[in-house]
Structures are given as structure tokens and as C-alpha cells.
Amino acid sequence: MSLIFNNPLDALMSRLDLTATRAKDVVGRIKVSQHQNVYDADFEYGQQPLRWETIASGGATVTHLPGEGGVRLRLPTTSGAIAIRQSRPYHRYQPGKTMFMSSAVLFGSALPNQVNRVGIFDDGNGVFFEQIGATPQNPSGMGVIVRSDAGGLPVDIRVSIENWVCNPALINAIDWNRIQMIWIEYAWYGAGCVRWGVMINGEPLILHQIGFGNRIGQTRSWSRTGNLPVRYEQRNLGTTTQVNDIIHYGVSVVIEGGIDPQRGFTYSYGMSPSTLRRSIAINTTRFPVLNVRPRVMGTIEASQPGAAITAGTTTTLTAGSASWTINQWAGRMLSYIVAGTTYTARIISNTATTLTFADVVGTGALPVAPVSGGNYAIGLLNRGQITPSQLLLSSDAICLVELIASTPTSPIVLTNFNWQTLSSLGSSNSFAERDVSSTAMTGGEVVMAFTSPAGGSGLQQLDLSSLFPLLNTIRGDLPDILTVAISTANIAANVGAHFTMQEAMS
Numbered sequence: 384m385s386l387i388f389n390n391p392l393d394a395l396m397s398r399l400d401l402t403a404t405r406a407k408d409v410v411g412r413i414k415v416s417q418h419q420n421v422y423d424a425d426f427e428y429g430q431q432p433l434r435w436e437t438i439a440s441g442g443a444t445v446t447h448l449p450g451e452g453g454v455r456l457r458l459p460t461t462s463g464a465i466a467i468r469q470s471r472p473y474h475r476y477q478p479g480k481t482m483f484m485s486s487a488v489l490f491g492s493a494l495p496n497q498v499n500r501v502g503i504f505d506d507g508n509g510v511f512f513e514q515i516g517a518t519p520q521n522p523s524g525m526g527v528i529v530r531s532d533a534g535g536l537p538v539d540i541r542v543s544i545e546n547w548v549c550n551p552a553l554i555n556a557i558d559w560n561r562i563q564m565i566w567i568e569y570a571w572y573g574a575g576c577v578r579w580g581v582m583i584n585g586e587p588l589i590l591h592q593i594g595f596g597n598r599i600g601q602t603r604s605w606s607r608t609g610n611l612p613v614r615y616e617q618r619n620l621g622t623t624t625q626v627n628d629i630i631h632y633g634v635s636v637v638i639e640g641g642i643d644p645q646r647g648f649t650y651s652y653g654m655s656p657s658t659l660r661r662s663i664a665i666n667t668t669r670f671p672v673l674n675v676r677p678r679v680m681g682t683i684e685a686s687q688p689g690a691a692i693t694a695g696t697t698t699t700l701t702a703g704s705a706s707w708t709i710n711q712w713a714g715r716m717l718s719y720i721v722a723g724t725t726y727t728a729r730i731i732s733n734t735a736t737t738l739t740f741a742d743v744v745g746t747g748a749l750p751v752a753p754v755s756g757g758n759y760a761i762g763l764l765n766r767g768q769i770t771p772s773q774l775l776l777s778s779d780a781i782c783l784v785e786l787i788a789s790t791p792t793s794p795i796v797l798t799n800f801n802w803q804t805l806s807s808l809g810s811s812n813s814f815a816e817r818d819v820s821s822t823a824m825t826g827g828e829v830v831m832a833f834t835s836p837a838g839g840s841g842l843q844q845l846d847l848s849s850l851f852p853l854l855n856t857i858r859g860d861l862p863d864i865l866t867v868a869i870s871t872a873n874i875a876a877n878v879g880a881h882f883t884m885q886e887a888m889s
Contacts, residue, residue: 418483419642421474422613423635427452430468432792433828436857438467440746441619453487453632456615458497460623465746468615469505471791471854473766474636475887476571476609481639484613485566485582487632490559493517493524496621499629500528502567503636504614505766505857506729506743507532508606510567510577511614513541514559520545523559527579527591531606535714536731547591554590557581562632568639571609574601610766618745649772650810652817653881660777660879661819669785669868671797673880674818676789677769677853677862678804679718679725681814682762690736692719695753701737702759712738712761716859719759721751727764727860743858764859769815771847771865772883778835780876782869786847787827789864791856797864798823814886824866835878847882 424431430447437445439456441464446455456466476482484503491499495516502511508531514524526543547554557563564582569575578592595605615631652675654660663670693703700719712730717740719726726749728740742749743764753759776784789795801820805813830850835841853863867880 418637418639421636421638421642422470422472423633424470425452425633426454426631430454433790433851434471436469436471436791438465438469438744438746438857440465443617448630451630451632453630454615456617456629456631458617458619458623458627460619460626462496462619462622463747464617464619465744466617466629467744467857468631469857470613470634472768472852473505473610473612473854474503475768476611477638477643478572479640481568481570482609482611483566483568483637483639484634485564485637486613486634487562487564488615489562489628489630490514490525491617491627491629492560492625493522494623494625494627496619497623497627498616498618498620499627500614500616501565501629501631502528502614503569503611504528504530505612506745507537508608509611509614510569510579510606512565512567512579525559529577529593529605531604532714533603533605533607535710536729537714542591542593549588549590553588557583562630569609571604571606573604575605575609577605608766647770647885647887648812649883649885650805650813650815651881651883652805652815653775653819654879655819658819660779660877663782663869663871663876663878665871665873665875667869667871669787669824669870671821671824671866672819672869672878673867673882674795674797674800674821674864675769675853675882675884676802676816676864677765677767677855678814678816679727679765679855679860679862680716680760680762681765681767683760684715685712685761687757687759691755692753692757692759693755695719695755695757697748697750697752698741699737699739700753700759703736705736707733707735709734715761716743716764717759717761718764718860719753720757721754724751725860726751726753727858730761743860765814765855765862766859767814768852768854768887770852770885770887771850772885773847774843774845774867775881775883776835776841776843776845776867776878777880778841778869778876778878780841780871780874782835782871782876782878784833784835784878785829785868785870786831786850787824787866787868788830788851788853789827789866791861793826793828794861795827795864795866796825797821815884824868827864827866835876852887853884 442459443466499514690702690705
């Protein structure tokens with residue numbers, strides 16, 4: 384919906400020259416403070432699949448453009464077609480700082496039944512530019528959006544271009560059929576300020592801003608979280624009249640005010656106290672001694688022990704002994720396991736015993752139904768990160784040690800695994816799981832390798848601070864795995880391993 388000013392200060396700001404305002408960040412500091420990139424990417428040689436995730440369905444395509452250094456999202460005319468590009472990290476907001484995202488982007492045409500989005504957001508929260516079908520008042524179809532699921536289900540507040548606070552003459556001079564350098568900055572706190580702008584001739588021009596402190600009708604935080612990914616998205620809401628593109632180029636996320644050391648708690652993940660080392664036979668290739676991953680759910684508010692699954696469809700889960708309040712879980716996330724595979728969904732509504740849900744990304748029903756007696760959890764998906772710090776490894780014989788990381792395009796697949804939560808192993812506040820039972824693996828990317836010495840304990844300590852964090856997928860159902868894989872030649876080895884990692888969940 385379009386929004387007219389409902390903060391008394393918004394109307395005042397609409398009459399002011401914003402030149403002085405843009406010299407300050409959204410927590411009021413003059414922009415001479417230290418700023419530092421926390422994320423940046425360009426696409427000269429590819430789509431960067433280790434740092435970006437792509438979803439394309441309904442005939443949509445996502446194509447690297449090496450001659451331009453960009454990536455093109457293209458939708459056919461088919462109703463329901465979707466193309467999404469999202470950064471793998473959720474960039475960690477720090478109170479007292481300004482988050483600043485900028486990107487070069489070429490929006491497509493403003494077509495009926497299609498929406499194009501660019502910004503720092505996901506399916507539940509965030510801020511972005513949005514282009515929809517043209518109107519006489521808004522021929523470009525442009526607007527800005529604040530999305531929040533702080534009240535349950537996600538809600539978008541849209542401010543159409545004719546209601547932006549910027550000088551109308553400047554707004555009318557922007558041709559959205561040309562490549563633009565867009566930027567967005569925000570302070571979260573729950574009641575911070577958000578700005579949307581463009582760079583023209585090196586000047587950061589503010590197109591619109593919303594201050595959520597003292598805003599009429601604002602009783603909740605403006606989004607549930609300030610930890611957000613960069614995202615480019617196209618959706619066909621119905622049949623369209625023509626094929627349409629978005630092309631995106633370089634992008635960065637900057638913290639204004641400098642970066643403090645990342646918050647989080649450090650945990651150790653390693654061998655079972657009952658099995659201090661694992662035995663690897665001679666001539667073995669990539670035996671997975673130790674595996675660590677984030678658990679799928681961050682916050683868990685309900686699970687199956689007191690109310691087991693009794694029935695399910697691709698849109699419902701029934702727990703026969705549940706006694707839920709009507710719609711108490713609306714907006715929460717559901718995780719369930721079928722045949723060892725995890726599926727996640729957003730709960731739309733619930734009765735006393737039945738949850739109704741839809742795919743997290745909004746692409747339709749999930750393809751697999753929950754099964755009677757299966758496991759499930761209700762809460763929030765894990766959108767944090769687990770950052771490797773060091774590895775302690777001991778071996779009584781020479782062997783090759785490889786650290787192998789899974790990715791959405793090359794996931795690690797384990798045989799005979801038994802994931803156990805750290806919260807059940809003595810670290811009650813950990814959001815991680817570890818496996819020391821699997822006997823074979825495939826997939827993943829080798830990110831470090833070395834030879835362990837023979838004789839004695841063979842203790843080695845490795846610095847892992849240069850490794851990428853362990854993250855989750857857009858759907859939240861396939862968290863990264865980091866594996867210690869051992870290969871032997873003509874001698875068996877007994878190997879023990881322990882990771883030290885920091886869990887940054889807020």
C-alpha cells in the first residue's frame with residue numbers, strides 16, 4: 384500500500400533541503416567517522432556461488448554476463464516465475480552503528496503482474512526498492528518498502544515514488560530505465576531510521592527516509608532484526624506481457640562508525656568423551672572424523688516430545704495431542720524431518736492441533752509432507768553464523784588432513800551420521816550440532832589441507848580465522864557443514880579432532 388506521512392516530522396522533512404541531512408548518518412554523526420566494508424562482491428568471473436545463493440523457478444534464468452561484470456535475472460511471461468539472488472551471509476548489525484548497502488543495478492520495465500526488488504532484506508524483514516506496474520502518478524512503478532514480521536506474518540509498508548520526501552524535481556529527473564547506483568542505510572535499535580537513495584555525480588542523494596522513533600502507530604520494532612542479507616528478486620504475480628530483466632553489478636555492505644569485534648560465544652566441538660580418537664584403516668580416502676554445522680532452528684519454541692506428528696500434507700502438520708491457542712504460531716517457522724531430510728516452512732495459521740504452512744520463499748507448497756511420528760520444531764530459522772577459529776588435531780600415524788566445507792551447490796553428504804546438538808552435550812546455549820559417527824562422505828569444497836605428523840600424539844594447532852563462516856540457505860533447510868576428513872596410505876591412523884568456533888547469533 385502507498386503511505387502518506389504519519390509522523391509529524393516526516394511532513395516537515397519533506398519541505399527541507401536534504402543536503403545537510405545527508406551529511407549525517409542515521410544515528411546523527413557527521414560522516415567523517417570510520418567506515419569499513421563488512422561485505423563486498425563483484426562478478427567479473429562468475430556468480431560467486433560460494434558467497435551467493437540463487438533460486439530460479441517457473442522458467443526463470445540467472446546468467447553471468449562476463450562482458451559486463453554483472454548478473455542478469457530474467458523472467459519469462461509465465462505466472463509464478465521467480466528469480467532470487469541473495470548473499471549467503473546475514474550481515475551483523477551492531478547497535479550504535481549505521482548499516483550502509485550500495486549496489487549498481489539496472490531495473491527492468493514496470494510490467495503489470497510483476498515485482499522487481501533490490502535491497503537488504505529477506506522473506507521476513509528488511510528494506511528495499513520495489514518496482515511494480517506503472518500508474519499515471521508513478522510511470523516508473525518505483526517505491527520503497529519496509530518489511531517486518533515482528534507482529535507475526537510479514538507485512539510490507541510501501542511508499543510510492545510520489546510520496547517520497549525528496550524534491551519532486553529531482554525525483555522526476557531520475558530515469559529508472561538507466562543504470563542506477565542505489566544505496567540504503569539504516570539503524571535498527573528497533574526504533575531507528577531508514578533511508579533510501581541514489582548516487583549521482585558522486586553525491587549521495589536521499590530519496591526517502593522514515594524515522595521510526597515517535598512515529599504515529601509504531602508500537603513494535605520496525606523489523607524483527609537488523610541482521611539482513613543483500614537480495615535481488617523478480618516475481619511474476621500473474622501472466623506478464625513480455626520477458627523482463629534485472630541486471631546487478633558490484634555491491635558492498637559498510638558499517639559507518641567502524642567495526643567492533645564480532646559478538647558471540649566461543650565453543651569447542653570435538654570427540655565424544657567415550658571415544659577420544661577414531662580409527663581410520665589403511666588406504667582410506669576422506670574418512671569424516673568430525674563434522675560440525677549450525678542447527679536448522681535458532682530459537683526453538685515447541686517440538687514433538689509432548690505432541691507428536693499424527694498426520695501431514697504438503698501444507699499441513701497435525702499433532703494429535705497438541706493444545707495450541709488459535710494462530711499462536713502464525714508467522715513462526717516450522718522445521719520437520721522426513722527420511723533424514725529437513726524441510727522448513729512459514730506457518731500461516733494454526734488450530735488447536737494443526738499447523739498450516741507454506742514454503743519459506745513463497746514458491747508454493749512443499750513437495751514432501753510431514754509423516755506420522757516424525758520430528759518437528761517451531762520457532763525461528765537459524766540466520767546466525769558460526770565462525771571457525773582454530774583446529775586441534777592429534778594423530779598417531781602419518782595421514783592427510785583436509786578441511787572440507789559444504790555449499791548450497793555442493794553439499795556434503797554423509798553416511799551413517801548421527802547429529803547431536805551441543806545443547807545436549809554440555810553447551811546449553813550453543814546453536815550448533817556435531818557428528819562423530821559418519822563413516823563416508825561426498826561433496827563439499829576442500830578449503831585447507833595438510834599432513835599430520837607420525838609418532839606420539841602428533842598434536843597440531845591450526846589457525847582457521849581465514850575460513851568463511853558456516854551459514855544456512857535461503858530456505859533455511861541446509862546449513863553448511865565443516866568436515867575434518869582423513870586419508871591414509873599404507874598405515875592406519877587413530878585421529879582426534881576439536882574445532883574452536885565463535886557463534887554469532889545477534
